[in-house]
Amino acid sequence: MTQRLKDKVAIVTGAAAAERDGLKGIGGAAAWLFAKEGAKIVIADINAEQGQRTTAQIQETYGDALFVRLDVSSEDEWKQAVQTTVDRFGRLDVLVNSAGLTGGGSDVETTSLEHWNRMMDVHVKGTFLGTKYAIAEMRKVAGGSIVNVSSMHGIVGIKYGAATAYQAAKGAIRIFTKAAAIQYAKENIRVNSIHPGNTNTPMAVPYMTDKDWTKLWIDETPLGRFAHSDEIAYPILYLASDESSYVTGAELVVDGGINAV
Ligand SMILES: NC(=O)c1ccc[n+]([C@@H]2O[C@H](COP(=O)([O-])OP(=O)(O)OC[C@H]3O[C@@H](n4cnc5c(N)ncnc54)[C@H](O)[C@@H]3O)[C@@H](O)[C@H]2O)c1
Secondary structure: OOOOOOEEEEEEOOOOOOOOOOOOOOHHHHHHHHOOOEEEEEEEEEHHHHHHHHHHHHHEEEEEEEEEOOOOOOOHHHHHHHHHHHHHHHOOEEEOOOOOOOOOOOOOOOHHHHHHHHHHHHHHHHHHHHHHHHHHHHOOOOEEEEEOOOHHHHOOOOOOOOOOHHHHHHHHHHHHHHHHHHHHHOEEEEEEEEEEEOOOEEEHHHOOHHHHHHHHHHHHHHOOOOOOOHHHHHHHHHHHHHHHHHOOOOEEEEOOHHHHH
């Protein structure tokens, strides 16, 4: 084993969907990879049943792992999740903000205020609160790495279909990341965003079973296929580990080449 995260403690949000033999989400794939690379993992998700199953399997395979039930849009629950992590593992080195909701397909006029607020709550407020409460603990250990999962759609518009609130939320994560990166760079707390393209995860199943949608997007993707969740988890691992020690405020696009066209 290479142990790229040896002795690190990491919280990964939205990592419940990652049972051993099932389709894994991006956060879930990152949690497995982090554990394999020597990290102590805290899976934080609103889905307690699946989160506990995934955590138990990671624990059986690699050792220390903990599940905390967290709604990322709740400030009280974030405080509790960070405290529980530190009580159990003594420190916090890495935070991956990956919890998310499916985009929905609405243009500006058909986007309800309720949908808009939900997208902002989970993606933007969730990323802000996680970053806010992780920083105090990272300061105690003289540094840390925060990886915020945005999207290719946080950088450019969507050619096929519309996801107004989702895009606005993912764009906000991109620039929030840069603001936080600059504010905490002197304390060696690095903050970066990752921008996946279409990735085969539980959340994406409703799109990826639509043959017309799938054909449009595969034709649009220079690499000619969708990503496996591990192909996003490895770049997240790089940003989380000390290998990226001089990288902060960056946006790592992992989209099969779509944004390069
Ligand atoms: N799958 C893609 O094609 C794709 C592309 C670009 C970006 N992303 C982003 O990557 C991230 C992970 O997506 P995924 O497709 O791997 O999802 P996934 O299949 O892992 O599902 C998302 C997870 O987030 C959890 N979650 C939802 N709301 C929550 C809340 N309020 N608090 C805590 N947990 C909550 C769910 O329970 C679930 O476990 C998301 O932010 C998503 O927007 C996904």
